[in-house]
Amino acid sequence: MNHDLGASTGEDARDPVAALGTAPDADAAWEQHLERAQHAGLELAERPSLLTGQHRLTFDAVARGLSGAALAGALAAVATTAVSPRPRLLLAAIALCGVALLVETLTRLEWRPLRLRSRSESRDALLVGVTCAGLVLAAHLTGGGLSPLAALPLLLVVMASAALPAREAMAVAGGTALLLLSLYTTAGNRHWAQAVGLAASALAMGGLAALALRGTALRFRDRAAAAVELRLQKMLEDARSYRLTGALEVVDHERKRAIAAALAVRESFGQLVEVTARALRPSTTMLLWLDESGQTLRVRELRTSSDHVVSGPIDARRGVLGSVVQSRAPVNLAQLKPDTDGITYYQAGEVPLHFLAAPVFEGEHLRGVLAVDRSSGEPFTAADEALLCGLAREVVRAVEAERLFAIMDRDRRGQEAMLKLIEALNQALSLEAVLDALASGLRAVARCPIAAVVLVEDKQLKVRRARGPQGPLELEGAQLDDEGSLLASAIHTQAALPARSDLGAGRSRAPLFGRRCDPPDLKRGKVLPLTYQGECLGALVVATQQSRGLGDEVVRLLHLAAGYAAVSIVNGRLYARMEHMATRDGLTGLVNHRTFQEQLEQALARCRRGNRALTLLLCDIDHFKKVNDTHGHPTGDEVLRRVASVLSTEARCTDITARYGGEEFAIVMEDTDAVGGLQVAERIRNAVGNQRVATERGPLQVTLSGGLATFAADASERSELIKRADTALYEAKRAGRNRCLHTRPGQGAP
Numbered sequence: 001m002n003h004d005l006g007a008s009t010g011e012d013a014r015d016p017v018a019a020l021g022t023a024p025d026a027d028a029a030w031e032q033h034l035e036r037a038q039h040a041g042l043e044l045a046e047r048p049s050l051l052t053g054q055h056r057l058t059f060d061a062v063a064r065g066l067s068g069a070a071l072a073g074a075l076a077a078v079a080t081t082a083v084s085p086r087p088r089l090l091l092a093a094i095a096l097c098g099v100a101l102l103v104e105t106l107t108r109l110e111w112r113p114l115r116l117r118s119r120s121e122s123r124d125a126l127l128v129g130v131t132c133a134g135l136v137l138a139a140h141l142t143g144g145g146l147s148p149l150a151a152l153p154l155l156l157v158v159m160a161s162a163a164l165p166a167r168e169a170m171a172v173a174g175g176t177a178l179l180l181l182s183l184y185t186t187a188g189n190r191h192w193a194q195a196v197g198l199a200a201s202a203l204a205m206g207g208l209a210a211l212a213l214r215g216t217a218l219r220f221r222d223r224a225a226a227a228v229e230l231r232l233q234k235m236l237e238d239a240r241s242y243r244l245t246g247a248l249e250v251v252d253h254e255r256k257r258a259i260a261a262a263l264a265v266r267e268s269f270g271q272l273v274e275v276t277a278r279a280l281r282p283s284t285t286m287l288l289w290l291d292e293s294g295q296t297l298r299v300r301e302l303r304t305s306s307d308h309v310v311s312g313p314i315d316a317r318r319g320v321l322g323s324v325v326q327s328r329a330p331v332n333l334a335q336l337k338p339d340t341d342g343i344t345y346y347q348a349g350e351v352p353l354h355f356l357a358a359p360v361f362e363g364e365h366l367r368g369v370l371a372v373d374r375s376s377g378e379p380f381t382a383a384d385e386a387l388l389c390g391l392a393r394e395v396v397r398a399v400e401a402e403r404l405f406a407i408m409d410r411d412r413r414g415q416e417a418m419l420k421l422i423e424a425l426n427q428a429l430s431l432e433a434v435l436d437a438l439a440s441g442l443r444a445v446a447r448c449p450i451a452a453v454v455l456v457e458d459k460q461l462k463v464r465r466a467r468g469p470q471g472p473l474e475l476e477g478a479q480l481d482d483e484g485s486l487l488a489s490a491i492h493t494q495a496a497l498p499a500r501s502d503l504g505a506g507r508s509r510a511p512l513f514g515r516r517c518d519p520p521d522l523k524r525g526k527v528l529p530l531t532y533q534g535e536c537l538g539a540l541v542v543a544t545q546q547s548r549g550l551g552d553e554v555v556r557l558l559h560l561a562a563g564y565a566a567v568s569i570v571n572g573r574l575y576a577r578m579e580h581m582a583t584r585d586g587l588t589g590l591v592n593h594r595t596f597q598e599q600l601e602q603a604l605a606r607c608r609r610g611n612r613a614l615t616l617l618l619c620d621i622d623h624f625k626k627v628n629d630t631h632g633h634p635t636g637d638e639v640l641r642r643v644a645s646v647l648s649t650e651a652r653c654t655d656i657t658a659r660y661g662g663e664e665f666a667i668v669m670e671d672t673d674a675v676g677g678l679q680v681a682e683r684i685r686n687a688v689g690n691q692r693v694a695t696e697r698g699p700l701q702v703t704l705s706g707g708l709a710t711f712a713a714d715a716s717e718r719s720e721l722i723k724r725a726d727t728a729l730y731e732a733k734r735a736g737r738n739r740c741l742h743t744r745p746g747q748g749a750p
Contacts, residue, residue: 028727033193098493156408174378185563200680238300240398241289244406257409261402266300268398276391280384282372283352284309287360287395289368290316290325293527299323299345305375308347319344320355324369330358330389334379340672345371356380358392362399365630370395411553416711417444418557425564430579437563438540439465445557446526446542446550450519454487455530455538455569461488461511464538475517483712490527491536495560501526501541501550511541521545528562540565585659587637588644591693596658600668601718603656607670607711615677617667618725622737626665627702631695639702674710674742681706681740689738706731706740714743 089702171407239258242265269287277285284304288297297314316325319342324331333355336343352373360368370392372380380388421441428434435453442451452466452475464475482488488728490497500523503509512518512525515619525543529536540562560619583595591599598614621627621643628636640663647657647665656668667684669677685704707728715721727741734739 013303029170032377043650081350097116099477133712162344165338165633172481232259235259235262240265242402244399244403257406261406264405265399267401268401269301269395272391272394272398273303276370276388277303278373279387279391280356280372280380281374281377283375284357285372287368287370288314288321288345290366294325296364298305298323300368306346306350308350310345310347313622314344318342321345321357321369321371324357324359324371324468325366328361328366330356330360330385332356332385353377354379356385356388356390358385360392360395362396367399369525369551410551414445414447414553414557417441418471418561421445422564425568428572429575431569431576434565434568434572435465436567438561439467440563442542442558443467443538444563446554448542448544448550449523449597450522450541450543452476452501452513452541452543453565454491454513454541456491456536461491461538468519472518475513475519480513480517482517484525485511486525487513487539489539490529491539494529494531494536496526496528496555498526501555510594512541519543519545524549525546526550526558528558529567530562532566532568537566537569585644588659589646590665591656591658593658593661595719596656596660596666596668599656600656600722603668603670604711604718604721610672613629613673613713614711615669615672615674616721616725617669617677617706617740618660618722618729619665619667619681619683619740620729620733621663621688621705622704623702623707625725631700635695635700637698639693640691643702646687646691647684650687651680655680665725672710674708674713678740678742681708685738685740703738705729705737707732707743708740709743 047158057249079466086503114199182684200295236255236258239262244258244261244264271284273287276282285302286299286304286309287301289300290297291313295316297316299309299314314321316322320331320333321344323342334353336351336353336355338351343351343355346352352375354374354377355371356373356669357369359366359369360370370388370390374380414668421437421444424437425434426443438453439451442453443449449469450473452473453460455464456462459479461482463475463478466473480487486497486503498510503512503522503525510521512522512527522543523545524547525541528540530538530540537619540558542558584590585592603614606612620640624636624639627639640659642664644657644659645665649665651657652669652672656666658666658668660666667680669680672680685706686700688704690699696701707725707730709715709721709724709728712723728741732739732741
């Protein structure tokens with residue numbers, strides 16, 4: 001008997017995980033790898049229906065068969081009944097069953113208008129429901145409960161309960177029960193007992209099938225999914241043993257890539273072992289791989305005619321295989337005696353007649369052993385030994401080729417993430433948008449779970465963004481004061497730290513943000529200062545709890561990202577400054593007139609949608625021209641700034657405070673009626689009256705007059721509201737100044 005262990009086994013031929021191959025182009029190869037790994041690992045988890053593969057085909061075939069049976073029954077009713085007592089029901093039965101059968105047949109024939117990328121459970125439920133309706137009508141016309149078609153609707157309900165999701169299955173069962181009730185309880189045919197019995201049977205059989213068959217199908221799917229996941233985990237272990245990936249913390253794409261690479265290596269190993277078996281004609285050909293401890297060998301590929309080859313780990317310190325490992329040289333043994341001890345890869349004391357093995361090296365490191373033996377025939381020659389050594393060298397080349405693929409794919413994805421980050425930074429105008437782009441893009445570029453952006457603000461280090469796998473970290477928004485941290489040192493020296501991204505362990509571990517601020521169990525990290533024209537603006541920080549290093553290419557991309565980030569932060573601050581200059585009054589810092597008009601219109605729109613009140617206050621400094629003429633314009637400017645400060649302090653945080661023009665100011669108060677607006681206006685007027693401005697002629701005191709109008713009681717449009725408030729301000733001036741009046745008569749404060 002010939003036994004093959006590896007990519008070419010019969011079991012693996014049926015396993016989608018083992019069906020991977022390679023392509024000559026790197027990108028095409030990885031796309032092929034990942035697509036097939038995705039199919040292998042996620043098909044069962046993502047498929048919404050319970051029956052898959054052959055079970056689904058069987059269900060479809062039976063459903064089509066039942067549709068055909070119903071159609072045949074309906075046509076038989078036509079043939080046996082010269083004039084049907086219910087021609088409409090007969091035509092309905094023929095139409096329903098015919099449509100269901102036709103649609104299902106055309107779908108199976110991949111007729112272009114019905115060709116779908118994936119099956120729809122709703123479409124399946126609709127077709128099954130139509131088929132059930134046709135079966136019920138056909139059974140009713142061919143003898144009712146005594147018809148040979150009477151049991152078919154119930155059978156189809158049972159199948160639907162097992163094959164369709166619960167909601168669709170119950171819809172089919174319920175619809176069938178209602179149709180049975182309606183047919184058997186119509187005028188002139190009131191068979192209540194038969195109707196209730198059939199309807200109850202439909203519901204009961206549907207429920208029992210859902211409990212029994214669906215439970216069995218779910219257990220089957222869960223076991224299959226667990227088996228696939230176990231197989232994928234084994235592939236990850238193989239990938240690590242071939243040094244194709246780091247630790248298990250790889251992201252989803254890297255996990256699939258590692259599985260794909262391991263499968264590709266395994267297929268290459270299978271081809272090499274097949275070539276070895278054909279060239280040397282041995283009884284057994286096997287490739288064994290050494291584990292990280294160097295003490296155990298595991299069979300990776302096997303071609304043998306024996307039933308006694310060990311399937312588990314083999315001690316690499318004993319026997320003929322141990323001799324190859326210890327001597328790190330080929331071993332060629334001929335004419336072995338039946339009682340020879342040391343053939344550790346066979347059970348039951350089986351001993352070959354001739355044995356040949358060659359070590360598999362990667363540079364100076366021993367990775368495994370390629371071994372062959374013969375149970376009869378001629379011993380292995382020196383030429384055979386040279387050929388086996390050459391094939392052993394090809395083993396490592398297969399691993400190196402996949403490792404090169406992995407590096408190329410990793411670098412390509414890192415560059416793609418960097419391009420996306422640069423694009424996001426180019427589109428970000430405000431500083432907040434720049435920080436958000438950095439927080440999300442850094443994690444993708446560095447392939448690290450933790451990324452942070454720290455800025456120097458008022459000579460303090462502030463963590464503006466700190467993101468982890470689950471979103472913002474508690475560290476976000478904190479001010480840092482640990483001078484001994486790597487972050488503070490990197491900003492002070494304007495150099496990336498640490499040199500090799502290793503944070504150390506235990507008490508010797510260098511704090512990244514600070515000993516009280518660091519996320520737990522950090523092992524690797526990098527701090528890259530943000531410098532612009534010799535000034536350090538802050539730093540980018542990436543970190544991980546895993547021991548895998550960042551890699552030279554990742555560090556290079558991070559330095560590039562830091563350069564772009566520094567420029568983007570400067571631009572974001574300039575944009576904020578320009579936006580402030582464009583929307584704010586330069587003297588008082590309040591909203592300017594143009595922005596006030598825009599924000600008032602927006603506030604009115606919100607109040608219209610919510611049917612809420614809004615009050616506008618226009619106020620004016622009394623006799624301000626006299627202040628300028630008497631004390632000079634610098635004093636007048638100080639009075640304007642002081643009044644603006646009072647308005648900002650006394651107004652609510654939700655109010656819009658603006659310099660309307662000259663010595664006039666405006667406040668927009670949402671969710672405020674006339675009474676509330678007058679209270680705020682009086683508080684502001686009194687606060688302004690209590691202000692004292694120092695001048696060469698002594699303290700200067702000014703007063704304020706105000707006019708108010710309320711939306712929608714006084715006006716519904718912006719221009720009309722401003723006009724009403726301005727009229728009220730004029731009335732306050734004419735009434736003696738230093739007062740606030742509402743546009744409505746009788747409302748005001750003297």
